[in-house]
Amino acid sequence: MAEVSIRKVVKVFEGNVQAVKGIDLEIADKEFVVLVGPSGCGKSTTLRMVAGLEEISSGEIWIGGDLVNDVPPRDRDIAMVFQNYALYPHMTVFENMAFGLKLRKFPKDEIRRRVDDAARMLDISALLGRKPKALSGGQRQRVAMGRAIVRNPKVFLFDEPLSNLDAKLRVAMRTEIKKVHQTIPTTTVYVTHDQVEAMTLADRVVVMNAGIIEQVGPPQELYHSPATRFVAGFIGSPAMNFLLVEMFDDGGLKMRLANGAVLPVPASRFERYAACKGRQMTLGLRPEHLTETQDVMHPGVARVDAPVDVVEPMGMETLIHFFIGSQPVCARVDPATPAHPGQNLPLAADLNQMHLIDDETGRVV
Amino acid sequence: MVDGTRELAMAAEPPRAAACRRWRRLLHRRSTVALLMCLPMILLIGGLVLYPALYALYLSMLNRRMTAFVGLGNFLFLLHRLTFQQVIFQSSLFAISAVLLKAFFGFILAHLMHNIPNRHQRIWRGLLLVPWVIPLALSTLGWWWLFDPSYSAFNYVLKDLGFTPVPWLGVAWPARLCMIAVNVWFGTSFFMIMYLAALKSVPEQLYEAAAIDGAGAIQKMLYITLPMIRNIISVTVLYSLIVTFANFDIVRILTNGGPEDSTHVFATYAFQVGIQSGDVPLGASVSLFMFPLLAVFAYFVLRNVTRRGKEMAV
Amino acid sequence: MSAAGIATGMAVPARRPSRMERHRRWALWGSYAALALFVFVFLVPPFYVLMTSLKSDQEIAAQAGNPWFVHHPTLQNFIDLLSMPNFRGYFINSVMVALVTVAVSMVISVLAAFGLVRLGFKGSATLASGVFLTYLIPDSLLFIPLFQVIRSLGLINNVWCLALLYPTLAVPFCTWIMIGYFGSIPKELDEVALIDGAGYLRMLWSIFIPVALPGIIAATIFAFTVSWGEFLYPLAYLYSSDQKVLTVGIAGDLIRGDVFQWGKIMAGCVMAAAPPIVIYAFLMDYYIAGLTAGATKG
Numbered sequence: 001m002a003e004v005s006i007r008k009v010v011k012v013f014e015g016n017v018q019a020v021k022g023i024d025l026e027i028a029d030k031e032f033v034v035l036v037g038p039s040g041c042g043k044s045t046t047l048r049m050v051a052g053l054e055e056i057s058s059g060e061i062w063i064g065g066d067l068v069n070d071v072p073p074r075d076r077d078i079a080m081v082f083q084n085y086a087l088y089p090h091m092t093v094f095e096n097m098a099f100g101l102k103l104r105k106f107p108k109d110e111i112r113r114r115v116d117d118a119a120r121m122l123d124i125s126a127l128l129g130r131k132p133k134a135l136s137g138g139q140r141q142r143v144a145m146g147r148a149i150v151r152n153p154k155v156f157l158f159d160e161p162l163s164n165l166d167a168k169l170r171v172a173m174r175t176e177i178k179k180v181h182q183t184i185p186t187t188t189v190y191v192t193h194d195q196v197e198a199m200t201l202a203d204r205v206v207v208m209n210a211g212i213i214e215q216v217g218p219p220q221e222l223y224h225s226p227a228t229r230f231v232a233g234f235i236g237s238p239a240m241n242f243l244l245v246e247m248f249d250d251g252g253l254k255m256r257l258a259n260g261a262v263l264p265v266p267a268s269r270f271e272r273y274a275a276c277k278g279r280q281m282t283l284g285l286r287p288e289h290l291t292e293t294q295d296v297m298h299p300g301v302a303r304v305d306a307p308v309d310v311v312e313p314m315g316m317e318t319l320i321h322f323f324i325g326s327q328p329v330c331a332r333v334d335p336a337t338p339a340h341p342g343q344n345l346p347l348a349a350d351l352n353q354m355h356l357i358d359d360e361t362g363r364v365v
Numbered sequence: 366m367v368d369g370t371r372e373l374a375m376a377a378e379p380p381r382a383a384a385c386r387r388w389r390r391l392l393h394r395r396s397t398v399a400l401l402m403c404l405p406m407i408l409l410i411g412g413l414v415l416y417p418a419l420y421a422l423y424l425s426m427l428n429r430r431m432t433a434f435v436g437l438g439n440f441l442f443l444l445h446r447l448t449f450q451q452v453i454f455q456s457s458l459f460a461i462s463a464v465l466l467k468a469f470f471g472f473i474l475a476h477l478m479h480n481i482p483n484r485h486q487r488i489w490r491g492l493l494l495v496p497w498v499i500p501l502a503l504s505t506l507g508w509w510w511l512f513d514p515s516y517s518a519f520n521y522v523l524k525d526l527g528f529t530p531v532p533w534l535g536v537a538w539p540a541r542l543c544m545i546a547v548n549v550w551f552g553t554s555f556f557m558i559m560y561l562a563a564l565k566s567v568p569e570q571l572y573e574a575a576a577i578d579g580a581g582a583i584q585k586m587l588y589i590t591l592p593m594i595r596n597i598i599s600v601t602v603l604y605s606l607i608v609t610f611a612n613f614d615i616v617r618i619l620t621n622g623g624p625e626d627s628t629h630v631f632a633t634y635a636f637q638v639g640i641q642s643g644d645v646p647l648g649a650s651v652s653l654f655m656f657p658l659l660a661v662f663a664y665f666v667l668r669n670v671t672r673r674g675k676e677m678a679v
Numbered sequence: 680m681s682a683a684g685i686a687t688g689m690a691v692p693a694r695r696p697s698r699m700e701r702h703r704r705w706a707l708w709g710s711y712a713a714l715a716l717f718v719f720v721f722l723v724p725p726f727y728v729l730m731t732s733l734k735s736d737q738e739i740a741a742q743a744g745n746p747w748f749v750h751h752p753t754l755q756n757f758i759d760l761l762s763m764p765n766f767r768g769y770f771i772n773s774v775m776v777a778l779v780t781v782a783v784s785m786v787i788s789v790l791a792a793f794g795l796v797r798l799g800f801k802g803s804a805t806l807a808s809g810v811f812l813t814y815l816i817p818d819s820l821l822f823i824p825l826f827q828v829i830r831s832l833g834l835i836n837n838v839w840c841l842a843l844l845y846p847t848l849a850v851p852f853c854t855w856i857m858i859g860y861f862g863s864i865p866k867e868l869d870e871v872a873l874i875d876g877a878g879y880l881r882m883l884w885s886i887f888i889p890v891a892l893p894g895i896i897a898a899t900i901f902a903f904t905v906s907w908g909e910f911l912y913p914l915a916y917l918y919s920s921d922q923k924v925l926t927v928g929i930a931g932d933l934i935r936g937d938v939f940q941w942g943k944i945m946a947g948c949v950m951a952a953a954p955p956i957v958i959y960a961f962l963m964d965y966y967i968a969g970l971t972a973g974a975t976k977g
């Protein structure tokens with residue numbers, strides 16, 4: 001059993017920089033948790049504190065039921081995969097994978113067996129005699145993972161392992177990592193700044209920003225019901241549109257946009273947003289909920305007129321960029337929709353999917 | 366800072382004080398290990414560099430028998446002696462002209478090397494580095510033989526060409542020039558490899574960008590090459606100034622200061638006074654005259670080095 | 680030059696070399712010619728030393744014919760020298776002092792560089808600068824107080840005093856080289872080694888030293904060079920033949936009053952210069968990389 005629990009952990013760097021400001025996180029045994037956030041949000045620092053590479057300023061970290069604050073990295077029974085792979089350049093692939101076991105005085109045949117097993121799983125058996133220099137980026141990443149796997153540790157730690165790979169390889173390695181976790185389920189903490197990686201890999205995603213945890217939850221939950229404006233904007237690509245609106249009641253709750261247009265709030269949300277009446281709020285609407293108009297307008301779908309600024313055909317969809325007031329807005333329309341810059345394109349906003357954000361707290365109502 | 370946070374944490378959560386202390390001990394151990402690893406070096410440098418340096422200061426203020434304190438007496442005595450004035454002149458002449466010539470020829474050589482294809486550079490570099498590879502004391506013996514009054518092979522060539530033979534080391538000025546020549550011969554290769562490394566560190570795209578901007582060869586040199594390698598030039602020149610200024614081998618072997626003490630430099634004069642004549646305090650004073658100059662050069666070297674370190678960090 | 684060159688280069692028919700090409704070719708041949716001239720000048724003294732070492736005493740003294748070439752080559756000088764117990768003694772002394780100096784210097788500077796650059800303690804940055812500063816202190820500044828120090832240790836006219844003194848000349852730069860090489864090793868490598876279960880000494884031995892091997896080689900060559908070529912210290916502190924090393928022994932022993940045994944002196948120079956030349960011939964690239972890394976990396 002190897003659950004990880006992070007309790008009120010604070011990290012203060014020299015010069016009184018607070019990188020992590022008291023976070024709490026319970027990670028279950030065999031769970032795959034991804035820490036995601038912009039650079040400098042404290043996600044890597046958190047991971048390094050779990051690894052024991054960074055001293056914990058205050059708070060506690062428990063691994064598998066043991067308080068590990070004072071335990072050096074080598075005794076924490078963890079393995080870590082780094083962004084730049086951190087392979088020992090003077091050792092062969094085999095020696096790289098065997099080094100940790102050798103230091104732990106494993107018998108030779110046991111080392112051989114474990115390395116062979118891991119190499120087979122990662123499809124690097126043919127490379128065991130090579131030096132890291134002779135490997136491609138993807139192969140190096142596999143070796144780094146292999147080195148972690150052979151140790152059979154309580155916890156796997158990944159620090160942006162795919163950031164140095166090109167886009168195509170990254171997708172392939174992402175699948176590889178997921179496969180490894182399915183084959184040998186081990187508690188995993190994975191740090192990335194790429195929300196797509198986070199969404200695809202995680203059992204639970206932890207969104208961090210400025211040293212605190214914004215929201216923890218399964219990927220779908222984060223996507224469909226973000227708790228804060230930051231999460232709403234961070235998860236999803238292209239990012240969610242944010243529009244300043246003024247709430248008013250005109251025989252039903254309505255929102256006035258910056259350009260004067262008025263959108264009705266769906267009746268199902270009246271009760272939830274009742275308290276916002278008369279206030280300035282931010283409307284959050286994902287691009288895919290702003291599409292070409294249909295013949296039949298469903299309830300809750302409102303029409304928005306868009307003076308098209310830029311058209312980006314993506315193949316399976318087309319992105320339309322325009323402005324409402326001074327705020328940029330992005331819509332995702334069917335590629336068959338005729339659109340060109342300067343045109344006034346009618347769009348359908350599916351307000352059943354809207355989010356309303358309180359600007360003062362930054363929280364989603 | 367780290368300790369500060371520790372204290373904060375301890376104040377906030379007293380039960381974990383013990384754990385904190387253990388951590389601190391661990392941290393402590395890391396720096397203790399580091400200090401232990403540096404200890405042999407600290408002892409060596411402290412015992413055989415720093416201590417002798419301070420001891421030299423003390424020595425230089427004693428009388429010949431080392432029985433009485435004479436303050437700055439030795440220094441004043443030296444300054445009034447004609448021989449020592451010549452030493453100052455000769456040392457400066459030797460160091461400055463040799464370094465300028467080395468820098469000049471080294472610069473030319475580096476550019477020539479940079480012109481030729483990479484695959485040929487190795488063999489040429491090997492040949493050009495021969496003077497620098499042979500221990501200076503040994504190659505200077507060879508030069509001495511070349512300058513020998515009765516057998517000089519240079520004079521054989523001169524005679525062949527119809528010139529009169531030159532008493533290379535027997536007269537003050539030719540002797541001075543010979544020493545400079547030997548030092549230039551020995552040290553030019555060093556400048557070459559430093560400059561060559563600097564030239565290679567300039568990204569090729571800069572030259573391409575400059576060519577597209579319309580720069581010719583001279584403009585490229587003035588606006589790209591020189592600014593980019595300025596730092597290495599200055600560090601190399603300053604370093605070489607120190608080494609050349611303090612040179613001992615060449616003068617000692619070629620003339621041992623003669624004729625009539627006209628070619629002594631600080632190092633050889635200090636050796637003659639301090640070791641051969643046994644006036645240790647006076648010899649120490651002669652050596653110490655080098656110190657202010659060396660300190661100034663060292664200051665500039667260090668400033669360049671640390672500044673570059675900072676630039677690189679940014 | 681370039682714009683015009685490109686323009687004509689395109690206009691001229693393909694067969695004839697363009698103006699730019701010709702210009703380049705001239706520049707190339709000019710470079711080779713100038714380099715050849717420099718090489719010629721640089722190699723004159725070693726060449727002459729080699730020629731003299733192959734001459735008999737009679738041929739040198741006769742002063743007949745061109746002194747630049749040897750007319751009746753003989754290995755007699757080399758044979759004579761090798762059969763001289765004194766010369767063999769210098770050689771053995773030089774080798775032993777060099778070996779001890781290299782070993783001591785490398786242990787001291789590798790440990791210090793690792794401690795300074797990877798572990799660190801209060802003031803380690805200052806200490807690193809201080810190390811570089813001591814590299815700038817020349818031997819001729821300290822040899823007189825060191826004379827007193829060596830005398831009080833009872834090591835005057837004892838060849839082992841050199842093994843004590845040479846490391847002071849070698850360690851600062853060796854440490855500096857190693858700081859550069861160790862510093863360029865990614866920090867993740869330490870961290871992964873820590874997680875793999877290595878202690879600090881283990882990390883140094885199994886990871887840092889093998890990875891920084893080019894730096895180790897460069898520093899070793901430097902320590903050897905310093906030890907093999909140093910002239911002032913042995914001249915000042917050693918006087919009897921059995922304690923001398925090559926640099927001072929050759930001239931001291933073969934010059935008796937006014938009698939210069941030039942052939943033997945030159946043969947001694949050739950033999951004494953051979954070890955460094957052989958080492959450089961094989962390991963030149965490492966040494967130059969280490970030397971220039973110190974400068975270009977700061």
